[in-house]
Amino acid sequence: MINLPKGKVAVIRGLEHFIVLDDEQVLLIYPKLEEQEIKDVSKEMMTKFGHQYS
Secondary structure (H helix, E strand, C coil): CEECCCCCCCCCCCCCCEEEEECCCCEEEEEHHHHHHHHHHHHHHHHHHCHHHC
């Protein structure tokens, strides 16, 4: 699964079983087996860098 902002193209090869999320502020590549941690990582980023990274 790859989520990109409208108008953005990505070519990714060799990342099987990973979640790839990209927006204007953050690129996240995370193992699918650990996807439950993404919410915690997101909260940590907001705390550390501010809400523009939510």
